[in-house]
Structures are given as C-alpha cells and as structure tokens.
Amino acid sequence: MAASKKLNGRAVAVLATDGFEYSELTEPKRLLEEAGAEVTVIAPGDVKEIKGWKGGDWAGSVPVDVRLSEADVSDYDALVLPGGVINPDKLRTQPAAVELVQAFAEAGKTVAAICHGPWTLINAGQVQGRKVTSWPSLRQDLENAGARWEDREVVRDGNLITSRKPDDIPAFAQAVIEALAA
Template identity: 75%
Template sequence: MSVNKPLAGRKVIVLATDGFEYSELTEPKRMLEEAGATVVVVAPDDASQIKGWKGGDWAGSVKVDHSLDQVNADDYQGLLLPGGVMNPDKLRMKSEAVALVRAFGEAGKPIAAICHGPWTLVDAGLVKGHKVTSWPSLRKDLENAGATWEDREVIRDGNLVTSRKPDDIPAFGKALIELLAA
C-alpha cells in the first residue's frame, strides 16, 4: 500500500439513483479515488447515467458503471450511500438495493451513509444498536429502528460511518477512508 494511496486495490460501490444530492456522491467519490480506491457507481435500473440534485433543482449527471444486478458485495470492500431525499427513498423501495446493503452489513464491510442515506440502512436492518447521525428529519426513523442518534458531523460506529449534510463531507470522507484503510 502506498503512503499517498492508502486505498490502492480497494473497490467501493456508490449505490444511487436519480435525485441523489450531487455533492454527497461526487465529493466522497473524488476523495476515495484520490486515496487510490476504484469507485463504481451502481444504479438499480439499466441507466447509463443518473441525475443529481442541488439547492432545490436538478444538478449534473453522473455516469453509471453497473446496474444493480451486475454487482455482488463479495467483490467490493466498501459501500457509499449518498443522500438527497429522492435517492434513498427510491432505493429503499427496491428489494435488490436493500439486499445489497444488507449483504455489506452482514459481511462486516464498511458502509458510509450521509444525509438521508441512512434510510436505506433502516430498511436493511443495520442500525439497531448502533450510534448514528443523519439529516435531522431522519432522527425518529433511526431511533425507532433501534439506533442511538446524535447531531454530530460524523459518527463511526463499528463498520458504519454516518454524517449529516454536504458541509460534513470533508470529515465524512476522511472517516470512510480511514475505515477502508484499516
């Protein structure tokens, strides 16, 4: 492992669909790639790209590398779940997406979720007994699922890294990189 590329050889999935918060996908992805990880964007449908959301309107698009049915958690070392309200709400309605998230959790692999991203963790049954953070409106959902919620920039609890919002991305990305490098 190179000092400058602590994640060389590591492969990470970003699971998202239309309506993801643009910076919550693109910035952590950039940080992971700069740390040496291979990052693939996976969407539940056979789309060639997905559209992001920023400031109440559509933002740029991101290229999709694989559809959900083309990936297996066994082939990757980590999972990133960006937020945005629409994105995780759509993902949690897709049983295949929830199953992929659950597979990462059951294998004890690192999972990072920011903003509304932890909604998918709730549906995958992965928050019970964990300390987490998120966008404030998810607090009751997470607590009802058995998590302890705190209003903090980033929380790392076991193999889960959670964060609240775009302003927290530097700390979020750093915590994920440290977890993947461990």
C-alpha cells in the same frame, strides 16, 4: 505523495439513483479516488447515468458503472450511500437495493451513509442498537428503528459510518478512508 494513495487496491461501491444529492456522491467519490480507491457507481435499472439534485433543482449527471442486478458484494471493500431526499426514498423501496446493503453489512464490510442515506439503512435492518447520525429530519425515523442518534459530523459504530450533511463531506470521506486503510 505516497500517503495520498493509501487505498490502492481497494474498491468502493456507491449505490444511488436519480435524485442523489450531487455533492454527496461526487465529492466522496473524488476524495476516495484521490486516496487510490477504485470507485464504482451502482444504480438500479438499465441506465447509463443518474441525475443529481442540488439546491432544490436537478444538477449534473454521473455515469453508472454497474447495474444493481449485476453488483457483487465480493468485488468491493465498502459501500457508500449518498443522500438527497429522492434517492434513498427510492432505494429503500427496492428489494435488490436493500439486499445489497444487507449483504455488505453481513460481510462485515464498511457501510457509509450521509444525510438522508440512512433511510436505506433502516429498511435494511442495519440501525437497531447502533450509534448513527443523519440529516436532522431523519432523527425520529432512526430512533424509531432502534438507533442511538447523535448530532456529530461523523459517527462510526463498528463497520457503520454515518454523517449529517454536505458540510460534513470532508470528515465523512476521511472516516471511510481511515476505515479502509486500517
């Protein structure tokens, strides 16, 4: 069906490292690819794959396509930040990861974060005065950083898309697809 390929020619970066919530990377990636987007996994360091987390234990690995140090914002139309507790907590302390998020935002490109992914948005200075959602435990962190937190499956505020949890992945991916197809 032609509608399923409405993102042909669009490129999406996924920034993650070990400890990402497995479904929050693999499912949006699959859905975006089904819609025709080229999805590239970016990770810090010199690694060939990163390990996911699921149900309190390590899950499968995902191949890394581009090193964070080599990522160029101009190659992509959007950035996706999966959650998991470990992944965004590591990323938000890495200057290159924070700078990449800032560069996407400053370029006016879609930045989408799910679950604990908005932690990295805080460190990148991207939530002040913005409507967002997240995993409930991040609510106070986001509000303390100046965000207006809402308990909804997807919150879109301009180029920023946020979502709460794995159950929200279909709506999250659809919001990214709609933003890129516009």
